[in-house]
Amino acid sequence: MKVGIIGFARSGKTTVFNALTGAKAAVGAYGSREANVAVIKVPDARVDALSDIFKPKKRTYAEIEFLDIAPNEAAGEEKALDANALTVLKNVDALVHVVRAFANQAVSHPMNSVDAARDTRAMEEELALTDLIIVERRVERLEKEGRRDREHSLMVRCQGHLEEGRPLRTLELDPQEDALLRSFTFLSRKPMMLLGNYGEDGIGAENPSGLGAVAAELGLVLIELCGAMEMEVSQLAEEDRAPFREELGLGEESRTRFIQTAYDLLGLMSFLTAGEPEVRAWTIRKGTHAVDAAGVIHSDIQRGFIRAETVAYEDFMASGTMAKAKEKGKVRLEGKDYVVQDGDILHFRFNV
Numbered sequence: 001m002k003v004g005i006i007g008f009a010r011s012g013k014t015t016v017f018n019a020l021t022g023a024k025a026a027v028g029a030y031g032s033r034e035a036n037v038a039v040i041k042v043p044d045a046r047v048d049a050l051s052d053i054f055k056p057k058k059r060t061y062a063e064i065e066f067l068d069i070a071p072n073e074a075a076g077e078e079k080a081l082d083a084n085a086l087t088v089l090k091n092v093d094a095l096v097h098v099v100r101a102f103a104n105q106a107v108s109h110p111m112n113s114v115d116a117a118r119d120t121r122a123m124e125e126e127l128a129l130t131d132l133i134i135v136e137r138r139v140e141r142l143e144k145e146g147r148r149d150r151e152h153s154l155m156v157r158c159q160g161h162l163e164e165g166r167p168l169r170t171l172e173l174d175p176q177e178d179a180l181l182r183s184f185t186f187l188s189r190k191p192m193m194l195l196g197n198y199g200e201d202g203i204g205a206e207n208p209s210g211l212g213a214v215a216a217e218l219g220l221v222l223i224e225l226c227g228a229m230e231m232e233v234s235q236l237a238e239e240d241r242a243p244f245r246e247e248l249g250l251g252e253e254s255r256t257r258f259i260q261t262a263y264d265l266l267g268l269m270s271f272l273t274a275g276e277p278e279v280r281a282w283t284i285r286k287g288t289h290a291v292d293a294a295g296v297i298h299s300d301i302q303r304g305f306i307r308a309e310t311v312a313y314e315d316f317m318a319s320g321t322m323a324k325a326k327e328k329g330k331v332r333l334e335g336k337d338y339v340v341q342d343g344d345i346l347h348f349r350f351n352v
């Protein structure tokens with residue numbers, strides 16, 4: 001999974017990026033012109049427990065790749081994204097909008113005042129405007145070709161929606177229309193989280209970023225953290241982090257909270273594979289069929305799919321070994337259309 005971190009100048013994107021990934025990218029005026037990239041492993045106690053049993057050569061966690069978008073060079077600071085950013089963002093699965101909610105005299109704001117709700121709306125409009133330009137061109141093209149088909153009417157609907165400054169993710173579409181739009185990789189259609197980056201004085205407060213109301217109004221999932229403090233914690237030695245969080249009243253680890261929120265927002269879950277060579281967690285969307293889950297591992301396994309030997313994680317753990325789980329009838333043979341469940345341990349039988 002790839003997540004793109006966006007936001008207005010000096011909203012704390014790189015600070016949050018460091019906090020979530022443990023990276024040490026330069027914050028402040030030394031921001032790089034390239035996007036920062038880092039990959040985190042998704043902690044998974046099931047992978048650990050299975051590894052204790054299978055003693056594999058390798059254990060592999062699911063991963064999330066974060067892209068911290070470089071400051072806008074071309075269009076001026078009242079815009080967050082430039083052409084370079086748009087190219088980088090095409091391939092991300094989700095966006096995180098980092099909104100400045102911290103006061104800091106030493107850090108200037110591109111709009112000259114801190115107003116998190118205003119910036120939240122401004123980003124929605126910027127994303128909508130970005131997509132509107134593409135949609136308008138497409139409508140023009142279709143009309144030139146005399147096409148008044150399904151795509152044309154869909155594009156016209158999108159146009160109207162975007163002209164109101166509303167993102168495409170709030171436009172209701174049937175599955176076919178959704179599939180049609182997907183090929184355009186519209187930014188405002190991508191799932192997006194709002195990240196309220198609040199100051200040190202907000203620690204322990206309810207809704208410290210003040211973004212609760214606007215997030216609810218716009219239908220955005222909100223996650224709040226104090227970027228500066230979280231970054232500090234992320235640079236500490238592992239064993240010092242929990243006591244430090246405790247002392248400051250920072251609550252549950254921001255990375256854990258973030259991963260949970262992202263998985264929920266994107267409707268993701270994990271299935272597992274376990275053997276002597278490797279114990280591994282794989283990320284899929286909820287509702288994925290066994291044959292498509294196989295494809296996540298390898299296209300050959302998908303093509304030659306015969307059956308998926310399936311046992312629920314809890315059933316396996318209660319049995320202790322695969323042989324015992326089979327004895328108890330907990331291992332099922334599932335076909336292509338089986339809907340994979342979170343925590344299923346799968347072994348694919350295939351033939352190519």
Ligand SMILES: Nc1nc2c(ncn2[C@@H]2O[C@H](COP(=O)(O)OP(=O)(O)OP(=O)(O)O)[C@@H](O)[C@H]2O)c(=O)[nH]1
Pocket residue numbers: 007008009010011012013014015016026027028029031069070071072102103104107197198199200226227228229
């Ligand atoms: N007090 C306070 N300052 C913060 C916080 N988060 C970020 N800052 C400061 O704000 C400035 C900008 O932070 P960055 O993380 O570089 O912001 P950015 O969005 O990556 O900036 P650009 O990439 O230049 O657009 C730095 O001086 C940070 O130290 C915070 O939670 N509290």
Ligand SMILES: [Mg+2]
Pocket residue numbers: 013014015027031032068069070071
């Ligand atoms: Mg930055």
